Amino acid sequence: MKFARSIALAATANLAIISAPVAFAQDSPSTEKSAPASPDLQVRTRDLSGTFGGQRVDFRATIKENLLSGDDGKPEAVIVTTSYVKQPRDTSRPVFFLFNGGPGSGSVWLQMGAFGPKRVAIPSDAKDDGAPPYPLLDNPDSLLDVADLVFIDPPGTGFSYLTEGTDPKKYYGLEQDARAVATIIRRWLNDNGRWNSPKYLGGESYGTTRTAMVARELEGETYNDVGLNGLVLISTILDFAGRExxxxxxxxxxxxxxxxxxxxxxxxxxxxxxxxxxxxxxxxxxxxxxxxxxxxxxxxxxxxxxxxxxxxxxxxxxxxxxxxxxxxxxxxxxxxxxxxxxxxxxxxxxxxxxxxxxxxxxxxxxxxxxxxxGIDAGYTAAINSWARETLGFETDREYQSIGSEPGRNWQWTISGRGRSAYLNVAPYIGDAMRQNSGLRTFVAQGYYDFATPFFGAEYSLKRTGIPQDRVEYHYYDAGHMMYVRDEDRAKLSRDIRAFIRSR
Structure with missing residues (x-):
């Protein structure tokens, strides 16, 4: 989620020329000029266990603030990741990096609705979620039996934020956002010793656009150093002309x-x-x-x-x-x-x-x-309860389940593309797949989703340049968030589990 409120605001804005690419420095700040003090960064860890896919799994939950700085050493953004890693650590296990969409949406939807170790209980039959309390249930449909999970909240979403004085144009845009997320993925691989683990990248709604752009950063641009095993596209939007x-x-x-x-x-x-x-x-x-x-x-x-x-x-x-x-x-x-x-x-x-x-x-x-x-209150309550009360995350910041700031400032242009009235990022998936013979793509679509129509996903991914023998389509008897329906959450879990196991 969510290609809903923020995408509608941003898509109608005048397109602006994209700012110069941002370098995310990992070295010490310049000694010529003292940089602003870095914010205190939190890391909270809990050792937990649960049964997922029929298997009992001990895992470590870590919610962490990650700092991104400009090439002048100035702190610019704090990005929060929430990871669930099986214990003891097994570097042969796949790692699945996930995010939602918007742009401006936190990862609450996929984390508390589909794949996290806990999920919020809301009606499965397309009824209003009503008033609190909203129960948090064990989630046997989590994918922790087959992969370690890393949920990423890009800048301006969830608890992630830009530091005071940071120009939004440096992070709020197709390329800028993808560069930031790719940097966080590389750091996580470094910090956890997982460079040679199988790697999956997945998003929902605008998160599928982000998936294409991040794959471009990891495999087709910049360093071209992170090989991927699979892309998971849930409620796909790649060709924006088909939605206008x-x-x-x-x-x-x-x-x-x-x-x-x-x-x-x-x-x-x-x-x-x-x-x-x-x-x-x-x-x-x-x-x-x-x-x-x-x-x-x-x-x-x-x-x-x-x-x-x-x-x-x-x-x-x-x-x-x-x-x-x-x-x-x-x-x-x-x-x-x-x-x-x-x-x-x-x-x-x-x-x-x-x-x-x-x-x-x-x-x-x-x-x-x-x-x-009909569902947003339940999800927002669930992520705040889980992050603050169970994982121990402490902040005065409000969780941005659907933040408007990124959408208002989003840059919908791609450098080197000239006039960008026709925005289609599907070719980047084709580029990555042609350059990586082991990369496969999984597409999940709900029949009742008008935000990202399933026929639009088919149209964008069946055109020239995308190897069709490595793309698989799955359909669900629900809408944009097909996992709100109990039967489809279980089916989505089984389908992705099989996709990961079949590498």
Missing amino acids: PTPGNEMAYIVTLPNMAAAAYYHGKVDAPSVEAIVEEARQFAIGPFATALLKGQDLPADERAAVRAELSRLTGLSETYLDQADLRVTDQRFYKELLRDRGLTIGRLDSRYTGRDFDNAGETPDGDPSFY
Whole structure:
């Protein structure tokens, strides 16, 4: 998480020219000028045990503040990592580095929802998480039986922060953020003696964008020194053009159509044998007759328009009158409001299984996202309780589960790319895979996720330059955070466990 609130703010800002790359110095500060005093850095460790994947595992939990300094020795950022390492240490075990998205999201979602040793208990059936207390449960779906886990909170997320006076442009951006995370990964490998361990890199939502950019830093740029075994992409967003329904960009309507069909099926607006069946029909229609019709624009013949409109209505559950008024182009925001308008309900963006009630039923778009406000309080309570009370982390800082500061300042350009109106980082995954014959990619997508549509992930990763024999796709009967559904959390755990074991 979360390609939700902060990405929407940042993506609409004017693109700015990226600042010069930042060097993260690890040497002593310059003797010519005294650098500001470094902040006191915390390291808190607890020895714990649990049962994961059916195996009893003793592990060491460490929450640590890591300092990044500029090349002048000035402290610039404090990045918090939370690691879980099996005891006694075994350097032959894989290490799995994980982060969430946003940009601006802390790792709370993957840590307390999917893969950490504890998870927060929230309803599995797309219902509101209600009021506290929110139980913290043992998480048998954690991957600690097959890998050591390192959760990273990039600058401006979680408890991580920029020091006073640090220019946000040095850390808040596609390249800057990736460089900082890559530096933290190298340091962790140094500090823990794990350079020759199998290594996996994974993120959710914008975290998949970060995964592509960090892989570029580790394998394709800078030092080219960290070999990776696998990339794990959960709720993938790599090609941003497919998510922007600006006038003239027809791909936004094409890649979201299968999601509309899935949501309509879930809420009983269309008939089909299964969600998989309706999704496949929508895929074929989207890439065939629907794409053709949109690309013809005003040259689309009336009879062809009528046929496309009728099929579009059958797949989405929307009336032909509404589709005609929308010129066959229904934005996702309009769909959330329109699908269940007759029931006085809206549906979720992150997970369209969720429903909510707006102030009134006359609007064009919903007041909010019921699939976000339905779970966020539980996760925030859980990470604060776990970090502060169990791991002993002490701070006056508020945990940024979805921080707005990175999103407001994010630099959406990549140096050397010229005009960047079309942002697609999928080629960096192709570069890494072509240069590393042992690198594989795992893609996890929820059928009910409109924030990062599964058809968009398929479209971005099936194009030229990405070895298809080393990419595997997995689908889940939930949304953006498929692990909120108990059955899909267990399935996601099994699928990634098998992916790691099959190296």
